[in-house]
Amino acid sequence: SQQGEEDPQALSIQEGENATMNCSYKTSINNLQWYRQNSGRGLVHLILIRSNEREKHSGRLRVTLDTSKKSSSLLITASRAADTASYFCATGLRQGAQKLVFGQGTRLTINP
Amino acid sequence: EAQVTQNPRYLITVTGKKLTVTCSQNMNHEYMSWYRQDPGLGLRQIYYSMNVEVTDKGDVPEGYKVSRKEKRNFPLILESPSPNQTSLYFCASSYLMPGRPVGNNEQFFGPGTRLTVL
Numbered sequence: 001s002q003q004g005e006e007d008p009q010a011l012s013i014q015e016g017e018n019a020t021m022n023c024s025y026k027t028s029i030n031n032l033q034w035y036r037q038n039s040g041r042g043l044v045h046l047i048l049i050r051s052n053e054r055e056k057h058s059g060r061l062r063v064t065l066d067t068s069k070k071s072s073s074l075l076i077t078a079s080r081a082a083d084t085a086s087y088f089c090a091t092g093l094r095q096g097a098q099k100l101v102f103g104q105g106t107r108l109t110i111n112p
Numbered sequence: 113e114a115q116v117t118q119n120p121r122y123l124i125t126v127t128g129k130k131l132t133v134t135c136s137q138n139m140n141h142e143y144m145s146w147y148r149q150d151p152g153l154g155l156r157q158i159y160y161s162m163n164v165e166v167t168d169k170g171d172v173p174e175g176y177k178v179s180r181k182e183k184r185n186f187p188l189i190l191e192s193p194s195p196n197q198t199s200l201y202f203c204a205s206s207y208l209m210p211g212r213p214v215g216n217n218e219q220f221f222g223p224g225t226r227l228t229v230l
Contacts (some may be wrong), residue, residue: 040200096192103154
């Protein structure tokens, strides 16, 4: 099964509201990354949080990491229509294959 | 501009007709990877390469080949495409620090290639 699993699978909110997406994973990680994908296009890196960090900010993005619960959350504040996209978490494993393991994503829709 | 390019962006072909999807990056990245994205299945890694002449299988390598003769290029080859290879394909690259996991660094993605095999 996937290392990273996002929750919810889909989220629809009004413009200006905050959006929170969650990611759970199974094995020990070096870091966790979040990516955005606009419909049918390439993924764009948003933020990377290392396993020894608990919280990180970038503009309107806030990411938290709880390694004891093997979970992370992505908060987008003051959402805009342009934030409509799919959001994926990806885990960089401590051991094993040299790759990022992606979850299935959360589809976020911002309604004007 | 730092980027990963893929060609073609869209391709419709027939079963059994060999095809190549090219991928090129201009960031001097050591690591390159191919993914396929299917509804409900997320991104699955097909093949990856740690450097020139070093390639390895990902999670779903069956029916695909790759080569890494030059650092900037990482073509994906479908020798005999089948309908179950209809998918959205992404190439990605990243910097790789010696001895460190590839997951330590962000990956840069190409725009995608939408392949339909009839």
